[in-house]
Amino acid sequence: MDTDQIIAARYLNMKTAEELACHLMEDCDAEFPQKVKAGDIMVARENFGCGSSREHAPIAIKGAGVPVVIAKSFARIFYRNAFNTGLPILVAPEAVDGISEGDELEVDLETGSIRNLTTGKDYQAEALPPFMRELVAAGGLLPYLKKSTSER
Amino acid sequence: MGMTITEKLLARAAGKEAVSAGELIMAKVDFCLGNDITAPVAIDEFEKAGFDSVFDPARIALIPDHFTPNKDIKSATLVKQMREFARRFHIEHFYEVGRVGVEHALLPELGLVGPGDVVVGADSHTCTYGALGAFATGVGSTDLAGAMATGRVWFRVPASVKFEFSGAPGPFLTGKDFILYLIGEIGVDGALYEAMEFTGPAIAGLSMDSRFSMANMAIEAGAKNGIFAADATTKAYVKGRFRRESLYAYSDTDAVYARVYAWDASRIPLMVAKPHLPGNAAAAADLNDIAVDQVVIGSCTNGRIEDLRQAAEVLRGRKVHKDVRCIVIPATQAVWRQAMTEGLFEVFLEAEAVVSAPTCGPCLGGHMGILAPGERAVSTTNRNFIGRMGHPTSEVYLAGPYVAAASAVAGHVATPQQVGLKAPGAQEAVAAGVPDKGERSAR
Numbered sequence: 001m002d003t004d005q006i007i008a009a010r011y012l013n014m015k016t017a018e019e020l021a022c023h024l025m026e027d028c029d030a031e032f033p034q035k036v037k038a039g040d041i042m043v044a045r046e047n048f049g050c051g052s053s054r055e056h057a058p059i060a061i062k063g064a065g066v067p068v069v070i071a072k073s074f075a076r077i078f079y080r081n082a083f084n085t086g087l088p089i090l091v092a093p094e095a096v097d098g099i100s101e102g103d104e105l106e107v108d109l110e111t112g113s114i115r116n117l118t119t120g121k122d123y124q125a126e127a128l129p130p131f132m133r134e135l136v137a138a139g140g141l142l143p144y145l146k147k148s149t150s151e152r
Numbered sequence: 153m154g155m156t157i158t159e160k161l162l163a164r165a166a167g168k169e170a171v172s173a174g175e176l177i178m179a180k181v182d183f184c185l186g187n188d189i190t191a192p193v194a195i196d197e198f199e200k201a202g203f204d205s206v207f208d209p210a211r212i213a214l215i216p217d218h219f220t221p222n223k224d225i226k227s228a229t230l231v232k233q234m235r236e237f238a239r240r241f242h243i244e245h246f247y248e249v250g251r252v253g254v255e256h257a258l259l260p261e262l263g264l265v266g267p268g269d270v271v272v273g274a275d276s277h278t279c280t281y282g283a284l285g286a287f288a289t290g291v292g293s294t295d296l297a298g299a300m301a302t303g304r305v306w307f308r309v310p311a312s313v314k315f316e317f318s319g320a321p322g323p324f325l326t327g328k329d330f331i332l333y334l335i336g337e338i339g340v341d342g343a344l345y346e347a348m349e350f351t352g353p354a355i356a357g358l359s360m361d362s363r364f365s366m367a368n369m370a371i372e373a374g375a376k377n378g379i380f381a382a383d384a385t386t387k388a389y390v391k392g393r394f395r396r397e398s399l400y401a402y403s404d405t406d407a408v409y410a411r412v413y414a415w416d417a418s419r420i421p422l423m424v425a426k427p428h429l430p431g432n433a434a435a436a437a438d439l440n441d442i443a444v445d446q447v448v449i450g451s452c453t454n455g456r457i458e459d460l461r462q463a464a465e466v467l468r469g470r471k472v473h474k475d476v477r478c479i480v481i482p483a484t485q486a487v488w489r490q491a492m493t494e495g496l497f498e499v500f501l502e503a504e505a506v507v508s509a510p511t512c513g514p515c516l517g518g519h520m521g522i523l524a525p526g527e528r529a530v531s532t533t534n535r536n537f538i539g540r541m542g543h544p545t546s547e548v549y550l551a552g553p554y555v556a557a558a559s560a561v562a563g564h565v566a567t568p569q570q571v572g573l574k575a576p577g578a579q580e581a582v583a584a585g586v587p588d589k590g591e592r593s594a595r
Contacts, residue, residue: 004537009516012189013219013226015196027539047341047374051537052516053276055193055293076345076376077276080306081292131176131306141306142201145298148178 001028001044002051003078007060015056017063024060038065041107043099045071049078058087068107070114070125072096083132084141090114095123154404156312157379158347161287161401165270173311173408181211182269182396184299187255187512188216190274192230193293195237198301206241207303213245213264214238215255218512220248223519253484253510256280256368256452261484266390267382268399272296272305277452277534279370283363284390285382285400290371310347310376311410312403317354319418323575324568326462327362328454328532328552330354331369332423336433337413344374346410349403354417355380360389361458365552368453369534372430422567424530425550428538436555439565446529447472447560448541449553450481450508451515454532457482457490459553464496466557466568467503473563478505479521485510505560517541523548530559 005028007020014020025032042061048071049057058081061069072093074082082089088109095114099105103118112125128136138144155163155170163171165179186194191214206212214234219227231248238246245264252258256277259265265281271288272278274296281288291305299305315334335342348370350363358366363380370378380386382400390398421435449455449463460482472478480500482488488510491497500507513520515533523529523542529549531541536548549565558566558573569575 002535002537004516004535004540008539009189009518012516012518013224013230015193015230027544047344050340050374051276051371051535053274053278053290053292054189055274056189059193073341073344075341075374077290077292077371080295084292084294084298129176129308135306141294141298142197142203142301145302145304146201146203149302 001048003049003054003057004051006049006057007054012054012056017059020056020060021063024064033064036064036066040066041105042066042069043071043096044069045096046073048074050075053077053081055081055085058082058085062087068109070095083135086140090125092123092125095125098123153408154406156347156349156403156407156409157285157381157401158287158312158349158377159309159407161268161270162307162309171309173309173410175309176306177309178304178306179270181272181299181303181305183211183213183265183271184273184296185213185215185255185259185278186274186293186296187218188220188227188230188234189218190293190296192233194274194296194300195233197294197297201297203301206243206300209242210244211303212243212300213255213259214243215247215252215258217252217254217510218516219518220252220511221509249509251485253487254452254455254512257456257483257487260284260364261486263390263393263395266394266396266398267386268401272299276371277368279375279377280364280368280452282367282370282377282379283360285380285386287377287379289377308345310345312347312349312407313343314349314351314409314412316352316412316414317350317417318352318414319354319416321354321417321420324422324554325417325420326552326554327358327366329420329423330417331366332425332430332433332550333415333420335369335373335431336423336425338373340372340429340431341374343370346375348373348375348378350378350380356383359458360385361456364456365453369430372534422555423551424555424565425536427536427547427549430534430536430550436551436565437567437570440570442549442565443528444476444530444559444564445527446521446523447476447478447556448481448514448521448529448531448533449479449556450483451512451533452483453534454553455481455483455487457487459532460487460491460496461494462553463557464499466554466561466571466573467505468499470503470561470571472504472560475563476560477521478503478560479508479514480505481508481511481513483510514541530556530565532556
């Protein structure tokens, strides 16, 4: 799933979460922006967010009210953009195989535990490295850098 | 334990003796950049976080190239925001129409990035500068905001993968064919989070422009960066051009690689990547039944002077097929002028191709050549994702300039030989297997 499909380039003359959310995943499923509801979780396979570095992709996902993306793997720029902008993402290949569209999930972002309430199965996402946890705790990259720069 | 070039450059940037794959580091950047899509978001974040200075106004480039010349009011407003930010912080390297070019062609050309640099850009194709022996990687807008403010960025040190090319490449083969072949072999996540190191005797023979087009597409294999050790070709390119001091790093003989691939370049055909992934590799010669509506020759992958010379070599004395629109986009003002001086525009105009101002334009479906539903393009750009150049049902075939220009003439995917071009040193024209002029196969 590439970032051109998450948010097409023709909308990159916009930058607010509200505007971008209206076109989320449009080239993949034209009805998606109408269908997605706040609290819906996106579940994906390998290399989610590959291609362009556009931060508009995580911004649009957050704008649609999606609280977390679970995938088998993430493309590297999307991975860092998600952390830097405060979109929680979880790498959990087994969970992805055990989730079908419409299932209800309970996700603990602190521990990375994922419960599929529809099937009753539990999964565990990959643990975050300590540095990434620090970034998240600081509230994202810029507050982290601001704090560490002023401490020097 | 030895280190790879990538590890050496990152160790220096992190102020450490050594680093190894997997390690998380905070690194100093030598240069950072953003464009008209990513920089406005970075500027918003920079201001929101309350920063009031930049780390070094001479080491930041703001390049409005994607929608340039501004395609609508919204794009013009984004560039206005960049212009005001550049003025406020005295950012020297802000270029607009008349001076601007496609960022990854412009920065090396101006000598703003060079061997040994650690560069981050809020554009995924920032990896292009690896051709110069730099560590260069694409990041997001928030990373750029942090880099502009503090000159620092975090990295997870990538494992390195070595790609060795030996043998003598066949006629008309360029770096673009090497990289399309490579991605076809390993897949679009074949080097995810890793550093791609290009080496071997066949690489030594590649021009700088071919190396730029290879490093440019490292991201299409999921890689963090692509890198070439600097050699005489690199040194000749940066001489009198690079504005800072070059730092030449080379991988140690006992450096650790996650994997090593070795390929014989003499077996690589002229390549295309079929829709909708850069890894859908195929030989151009086998796709004569693919009719084409548009051909684009340009971009940060293939919009440099050598690319235009290659396209002109095919188009000289030939016409673009009556059902094809052929758009040539020199990547920078200097490339434009050089092409004009060499008479390449005369060739393009005679062939009935159009020449555009420097812009990313159609590559990302921005403007200057958007595809209608069901239309098909052969393009020298770097991505053929669904809807990349226009409507979601349109299609993009990626290729090098020789194949793109030959396809423009044939009206379907074709090689230069298939439109009657003699390979250098060949005794007779090889034109077999091509439908008669004007006739196109069914879609």
